[in-house]
């Protein structure tokens with residue numbers, strides 16, 4: 027059996043670090059910028075960055091429609107930070123024209139961790155991992171509402187920060203910046 031073929035949405039943001047982690051785990055990684063790039067992929071990572079900019083680029087590239095269709099068919103995806111915002115069913119404090127895929131039944135509030143704590147690190151206890159995971163939060167979104175079908179895999183100060191619903195996994199933090207590949211490994215193991 028060959029390596030898992032996984033894409034990294036590469037319109038904007040922290041996609042290179044994700045690709046590096048995935049390659050380190052033995053995956054065959056390709057960057058996704060146009061609808062044709064989705065062909066033959068088993069899953070996709072949507073990175074952190076700026077969700078408003080990514081939303082615009084998703085629409086102008088044609089990926090919003092193409093990826094939305096794949097997601098509605100159960101295409102496995104791991105969205106981190108801005109990537110989680112793009113997957114959410116409801117976005118608070120977004121731009122009025124900001125689009126999201128509604129693939130994950132949560133409400134998120136953008137930049138909810140406040141300006142004083144723009145960025146922080148925390149060790150998270152994650153369901154299925156036997157040692158804490160070092161998470162980096164950068165102007166992170168907060169999940170303010172969880173649908174019934176959404177499983178919480180980790181919390182920070184009681185708030186859900188890592189969730190899963192079917193083939194959709196999402197983190198409000200950046201898991202790609204600390205050299206710990208266990209969440210990417212978890213994602214790859216399920217696709």
Ligand code: GLN
Nearest residue numbers: 074075076077107108164
């Ligand atoms: N605040 C960003 C947004 O709304 C997300 C931050 C991040 O991805 N690190 O897109």
